[in-house]
Amino acid sequence: MTAAIIDGKAIAKDIRAELKEEIEALKQTGMTPGLAVVIVGDDQASHTYVNSKERSSKEIGIHSEVHRYPADYTEEKLLQKVEELNNDDRIHGILVQLPLPKHISEDKVIDAIAPEKDVDGFHPVNVGKMVIGKDSFYSCTPYGIIKMLEKENISLEGKHVVVIGRSNIVGKPAALLSLMHNATVTICHSRTKDLPAITRQADVVISAVGIANYVTADHIKPGAVVIDVGMNRNDAGKLCGDVDFNNVKEVAGAITPVPGGVGPMTITMLLFNTVKAAKAKSAK
Ligand SMILES: Nc1nc(=O)c2c([nH]1)NC[C@@H]1CN(c3ccc(C(=O)N[C@@H](CCC(=O)O)C(=O)O)cc3)C=[N+]21
Numbered sequence: 001m002t003a004a005i006i007d008g009k010a011i012a013k014d015i016r017a018e019l020k021e022e023i024e025a026l027k028q029t030g031m032t033p034g035l036a037v038v039i040v041g042d043d044q045a046s047h048t049y050v051n052s053k054e055r056s057s058k059e060i061g062i063h064s065e066v067h068r069y070p071a072d073y074t075e076e077k078l079l080q081k082v083e084e085l086n087n088d089d090r091i092h093g094i095l096v097q098l099p100l101p102k103h104i105s106e107d108k109v110i111d112a113i114a115p116e117k118d119v120d121g122f123h124p125v126n127v128g129k130m131v132i133g134k135d136s137f138y139s140c141t142p143y144g145i146i147k148m149l150e151k152e153n154i155s156l157e158g159k160h161v162v163v164i165g166r167s168n169i170v171g172k173p174a175a176l177l178s179l180m181h182n183a184t185v186t187i188c189h190s191r192t193k194d195l196p197a198i199t200r201q202a203d204v205v206i207s208a209v210g211i212a213n214y215v216t217a218d219h220i221k222p223g224a225v226v227i228d229v230g231m232n233r234n235d236a237g238k239l240c241g242d243v244d245f246n247n248v249k250e251v252a253g254a255i256t257p258v259p260g261g262v263g264p265m266t267i268t269m270l271l272f273n274t275v276k277a278a279k280a281k282s283a284k
Helices: 008-028 044-059 075-086 106-112 124-131 140-151 171-180 195-199 262-282
Strands: 034-040 063-069 093-096 160-164 184-188 204-207 225-228
Touching: 008 044, 008 140, 008 262, 034 044, 034 075, 034 262, 044 063, 044 262, 063 075, 075 093, 075 106, 093 262, 124 171, 140 171, 140 204, 140 225, 140 262, 160 171, 160 195, 171 184, 171 204, 184 195
Parallel strands: 034 063, 034 093, 160 184, 160 204, 204 225
Antiparallel strands: none
C-alpha cells in the first residue's frame, strides 16, 4: 500500500482564495484587516519566514506591516512597541516572531499582546479558552493540521490520535484540538517508554519532535494517517520533517510531505486568525 500524499500547499491555496473573497467583502464595509509582525535580531531563517508571512498577507489583501529591530533591542522597547500596536486601530493581529534574543522574556512579551489581537494563539487567555473548549485564537500549526484533515474528509471522531511532542505551540494544542474533535488522545514525549508500541496503536500520528527520520515505518500501523510537523535541515541543508517519508509512505494510508504539508497551512491559519480578529472588531 502506498499512502495518499496530503497536499498542504494546495489546501492552503484554496483557503487563501476563500479568505481573499472574504477580505474583499470586508473592504466594501470599510474594514481592512491588518497584521503587524515584529521581529528582533538577524536570524536568517526567521527573516525568511517573516518575509513569507508578509508576502502571503499582501497577496490576499491584508494590510501588513513588519517591524524589524536589531538583536540588541531592549525588552522595554519591545514591550512599548507591543503596547503601541495594541492601541493601533489599523492593526487587528500582532505576531512577535519567536524565538526572541535571550535577554528578552518571551513570556512577558506574549502576555503583553492584547488577547483579541493574539493571532498566534499564544496568550494564556487564548490557551485557557481552548482548554475549556471555548472559541479563541488557536495556535496556527495545530489549527492548520485540523483544517487540513477536515478538507481531506479525515474525521477525528473516535480515532486514536498520538501526538509526539508536548510544546506549548504545537504538541499540547494539537492534542487539545484533537480532543475537541472527539478523538482519543495520547501525548508522547522524550521520556515516553517504548514509543513505537504506542504510535503503532494510532489511527493518526502527529509528530512535532524536531529530529530528522525520527518516525520510521515500524512506528506506524498500516493505513494510519501521518502528519509531519518537523522542520529540520539534513546534512545537505535540505528541509526535511521528522518522518522517514520514503519508508513510512509504504505503510501509512495518508501522509503530509515536508515541505508542502503543514508549513503552508501554518501561515494560512495566521491569515485566517487575522481575518477573524478583524471581523470580531467590526462586529463590535
Ligand atoms: N510567533 C511565531 N509564530 C509562528 O507561527 C512561528 C514563529 N513565531 N517562529 C517560527 C515558526 C516557524 N513557522 C513556519 C511557518 C511556515 C513555514 C512554511 O511555510 N514552510 C514551507 C516552506 C519552508 C521552506 O521551504 O523553507 C513548507 O513547509 O512547505 C515554516 C515555518 C512559523 N513559526
